[in-house]
Amino acid sequence: MRVLAAPHHGGPEQLQWLDLPDPPLEPGQVRIDVAAIGLNFAELVQLSGDFQIRAPQPLGPGFELAGTVAEVASDVTELATGWRVMALVGWGAYTDRLVVDAAHVLPVPDATDDLTTAAFPVAYATAHLSLLRRGGLREGETVVVTGATGNVGTAALQVARAAGARVVAVDRSGTLPPTAADHVLRPPGLPGALWGVTGGRGADLALDLVGGALTTELLDGLAWEGRLVTTGFASGTIPEVSLLDVLVRNVGIIGEDVAGYATRDIATAAGALRQCLRWYEQGLLEPRRPARIPVTDIASALASIADGTARHKLAVDLRDAGHH
DSSP: OEEESSSSSSSSSOOOOEEOOOOOOOTTEEEEEEEEOOOOHHHHHHTOOOOOSSOOBOOOOOOOOEEOOOOOOTOOOOOOOOHHHHHOSSSSBBBSSEEGGGGGGGEEEEEOOOOHHSSSSHHHHHHIIIIISSSSSOOOOOESSTTTHHHHHHHHHHHHHTOOOOEEEEOSSOOOOOGGSSSEEEEHHOOOOHHTTTTTTOOEEEESSOOHHHHHHHHHHHHEEEEEEEOTTTSSSSOOOOOOHHHHHEEEEOOOOOHHHHHHOOOHHHHHHHHHHHHHHHOOOOOOOOOEEGGGGHHHHHHHTTTTOOOEEEEOOOTTTOOO
């Protein structure tokens, strides 16, 4: 097997392909021939050494991939050789062959291509876990999503609609089509706009993917007993919130970390992804096809994510690299 790994913490430029022996298949595991890998900002944090979950050395980053099952342990009954699959892992997705517990792996519909499949797990698991498990979203509630044009934001709008919620998107760029949500708002005057579109009630749930000053705006626009789920800081600024504001407004602030589920509670994450795949087959979700990145451009692609010049979700195509 070949693994893209870093000898020490730092930036993506130090990544190098290592030829390693294929590990033996233990009970409960499957071996996957990897076709495509999704790229995420969190992998840069993994490489930097600042990520909240430590990866083993050599440092092999990566959370999501698509491929084909090459081998299954004798006690694995839910997957079979030759099946097309996706996997959500805590590290090590940057490889051409992965051995992993079967709990991390889900079969995918034939209609999905490898690149779209590889970009599905992180975005849709994050959206589903944030909204439904952590946020407790109920049918008929109003949810507001910041960062709505990003990969996770787009997934969240779709998941919230599939769950029967009334959906408000916050779009700083002005590029989101009106059909993407029940209401599309710009950040200026956000609290007042939220109160306006909810008849003076406020939003029941806010999914905050941006952080910074928008977090305070979201809290100002929450309903009585509303909840705010934080799952990222695309603005680059981690907000500071007064607990007095939380108390007097009777609201809740909740965290969600998909990497934590990938390493500590994969069954819950897999359940969320299964629901999303069912919704996809029912036509309720429309995952965006990511931009294709050749294997030779992984480091520069990660650098573009780091400096904010990547305008789309990126996925690496391993099929053209002669890795298998």
